[in-house]
Amino acid sequence: MENIQLAALGVVLQVMKEGRNLNQVLDEAQSQSWMPAQRAALQDLSYGTLRYYGQLCALLELLLKKPLEEERVRCLLLVALYQLQYSKAAQYAVVNHAVRAVRTVNARFGGLVNAILRNFLRNQAALLVQAAHSKSGRYSYQAWWMDMLQAQYGEASLAILDAGNLHPPMSLRVNHRRITTEDYLAQLNLQGIPARIIAPAALQLEKPVAVNKLPGFSEGLVSVQDAGAQYAAQLLAIQEGMRVLDACAAPGGKTAHILECTQVELVAVDKDALRLERIAQNLQRLNLTAQLIHGDAADPQAWWDGLPFQRILADVPCSASGVVRRHPDIKWLRRKKDIASFAAQQLDILRALWPLLARQGKLLYVTCSVFQQENQQVIARFLELQADAQRLDIAIPEQLFPDDQHDGFFYALLEKKQF
Ligand SMILES: C[S@@+](CC[C@H](N)C(=O)[O-])C[C@H]1O[C@@H](n2cnc3c(N)ncnc32)[C@H](O)[C@@H]1O
Numbered sequence: 001m002e003n004i005q006l007a008a009l010g011v012v013l014q015v016m017k018e019g020r021n022l023n024q025v026l027d028e029a030q031s032q033s034w035m036p037a038q039r040a041a042l043q044d045l046s047y048g049t050l051r052y053y054g055q056l057c058a059l060l061e062l063l064l065k066k067p068l069e070e071e072r073v074r075c076l077l078l079v080a081l082y083q084l085q086y087s088k089a090a091q092y093a094v095v096n097h098a099v100r101a102v103r104t105v106n107a108r109f110g111g112l113v114n115a116i117l118r119n120f121l122r123n124q125a126a127l128l129v130q131a132a133h134s135k136s137g138r139y140s141y142q143a144w145w146m147d148m149l150q151a152q153y154g155e156a157s158l159a160i161l162d163a164g165n166l167h168p169p170m171s172l173r174v175n176h177r178r179i180t181t182e183d184y185l186a187q188l189n190l191q192g193i194p195a196r197i198i199a200p201a202a203l204q205l206e207k208p209v210a211v212n213k214l215p216g217f218s219e220g221l222v223s224v225q226d227a228g229a230q231y232a233a234q235l236l237a238i239q240e241g242m243r244v245l246d247a248c249a250a251p252g253g254k255t256a257h258i259l260e261c262t263q264v265e266l267v268a269v270d271k272d273a274l275r276l277e278r279i280a281q282n283l284q285r286l287n288l289t290a291q292l293i294h295g296d297a298a299d300p301q302a303w304w305d306g307l308p309f310q311r312i313l314a315d316v317p318c319s320a321s322g323v324v325r326r327h328p329d330i331k332w333l334r335r336k337k338d339i340a341s342f343a344a345q346q347l348d349i350l351r352a353l354w355p356l357l358a359r360q361g362k363l364l365y366v367t368c369s370v371f372q373q374e375n376q377q378v379i380a381r382f383l384e385l386q387a388d389a390q391r392l393d394i395a396i397p398e399q400l401f402p403d404d405q406h407d408g409f410f411y412a413l414l415e416k417k418q419f
Pocket residue numbers: 229247248249250251252253254255269270271272275295296297298315316317318349
């Protein structure tokens with residue numbers, strides 16, 4: 001286990017000190033010849049330590065008699081505290097392995113690691129209560145993040161913070177070109193994978209499974225997609241034969257869903273060439289086709305052929321504050337100033353895409369953010385500036401918060417007036 005603890009401390013440090021993306025770091029760390037169970041354990045320790053980073057730091061401060069400058073030892077202790085508090089690993093094993101692991105980091109700290117972890121186990125309940133006295137120790141977010149949500153949602157912000165720390169469900173989107181949701185559920189049951197239907201094409205698995213265990217995955221019967229993301233295709237009310245633009249399309253989840261629902265002429269654009277390749281791979285697996293363009297949604301003149309679109313999906317880049325339970329590193333990597341910068345970028349993209357929309361055409365604006373600066377405020381500003389735009393009612397709440405059914409999303413449907 002000490003190898004996994006050491007690898008996890010490396011992952012967490014790269015995220016927290018170098019500002020690197022958790023999934024990228026994990027991919028690199030896992031490329032060693034590890035068994036699946038070891039990979040899963042590294043993922044759990046890295047995700048878990050970052051998910052509860054604020055609480056674990058508060059606990060460590062309470063346990064230390066004087067500041068601990070040695071970063072790698074600190075981080076090893078955070079990983080071990082995570083295991084003691086949240087994992088099913090035997091407590092004696094966590095402590096013994098951490099004491100062994102610290103020898104390769106800095107042998108002088110063996111006694112301290114042992115004392116701190118044992119002290120935690122002796123006083124666990126009281127320490128948890130004390131750690132929760134600070135908001136960061138209770139909720140594990142940066143102060144500005146909690147303040148921003150509090151200013152917007154008041155007391156309700158606390159439930160949003162807690163929801164962001166839960167384990168996310170694994171949801172699937174059934175490819176209705178190939179199979180009905182009910183028939184796919186039957187296939188899952190045959191494989192002993194318990195699931196339930198939560199939306200017309202959405203199934204939620206009782207427990208996450210590797211995609212290669214999903215029947216017919218490589219043949220394109222099903223994709224992994226949060227149920228909240230599956231509203232996009234429905235809200236756009238696309239009809240057969242329409243010309244549709246998906247302006248920030250990679251990795252192509254919503255692109256594919258649109259194509260699974262209706263036969264349309266779809267143009268999918270993304271600024272990131274590598275991510276654009278993932279759209280191609282996903283469409284190939286699902287046997288769907290779209291025109292893929294490597295381009296900037298804020299500069300359509302560089303790639304637009306001049307033919308208007310009846311529908312536009314603008315699933316714009318955002319803080320991703322609605323999906324932190326899937327990406328706990330985001331809670332620590334975002335800076336307060338990023339939110340204003342995303343909002344400016346989002347408005348730019350909206351304004352640049354608007355001329356591409358046909359009269360009476362519809363544009364769906366989507367973010368996976370819970371910050372109003374990126375959502376309601378961008379739309380309000382856009383409507384002030386764009387006289388021929390009007391907002392339409394939709395059948396779901398404009399702001400979805402993360403819960404047991406879906407992640408956090410914002411949806412605004414805009415129509416170009418006839419004039
Ligand atoms: C939220 S993700 C899109 C998710 C995608 N719609 C899906 O359902 O799978 C946002 C995407 O916007 C892309 N992006 C960021 N800035 C962009 C820009 N100016 N023009 C086009 N794409 C952009 C990013 O590369 C990223 O792939």
